[in-house]
Amino acid sequence: MRRTWAYLLVAFGVLLALAGWYARRGQSGGPGRIADSPRAQRSSMGTYWVSFQPMPDPIPLNQPFTMSVAVYDGADHTKPISDSTVSIDARMPAHNHGMNLEPQVTATGDGTAKVDGMLFHMAGHWELYIDVIRDADVERTTFDVTLQ
Numbered sequence: 340m341r342r343t344w345a346y347l348l349v350a351f352g353v354l355l356a357l358a359g360w361y362a363r364r365g366q367s368g369g370p371g372r373i374a375d376s377p378r379a380q381r382s383s384m385g386t387y388w389v390s391f392q393p394m395p396d397p398i399p400l401n402q403p404f405t406m407s408v409a410v411y412d413g414a415d416h417t418k419p420i421s422d423s424t425v426s427i428d429a430r431m432p433a434h435n436h437g438m439n440l441e442p443q444v445t446a447t448g449d450g451t452a453k454v455d456g457m458l459f460h461m462a463g464h465w466e467l468y469i470d471v472i473r474d475a476d477v478e479r480t481t482f483d484v485t486l487q
Contacts, residue, residue: 377482378390378391378392379391380480381480382413382471382478382479383478383479383480383481384478385413386471386476386478387411387413387471387480388410388413388416389408389409389410389411389469390409390411391406391408391409391467391469392406392407393405394406398457398486400459401458401460403456403457403458404458405455406427407452407453407454408425408444408451408452408469410423410425410450410452410471419449419451420450420471421448421449423471423472424446424471425444425452425454425469425470425471426444427467427468427470428442428467428468428470429459430465431461431463431464431465432464432466434461438458439460440456442454443456459484461486464483464484464485465486466481466482466483466484467481467482467483467484
């Protein structure tokens, strides 16, 4: 009976160790690895569901990259919002500065946009701002991006 409990405790310990490894494996890595950064979330007022995909992925440190941005209805994440435009910016709050390049946004007309000229020139915590502009309203979505 004692041996059975010992085996169960060892098995439980191994499972806990594996669970911890699995949870951490996507949060570390080489330069530009995104840690703890969701790539899709609701905008500040909840009107939109905004997602982004960097290319290349992971985001390279101190090298220009491109992003694809998609805007969907906040209540129906499958319904693209095609009559909006997006504006992109990013800042490092701890250093009180933004990007060195001004990204260029090209709307595709189907609720997505291509963003050229993104550059995160320093490692650390960045806030990526994606503003959705529709009629006279502007709604911001803020993503936390950590480059290591």
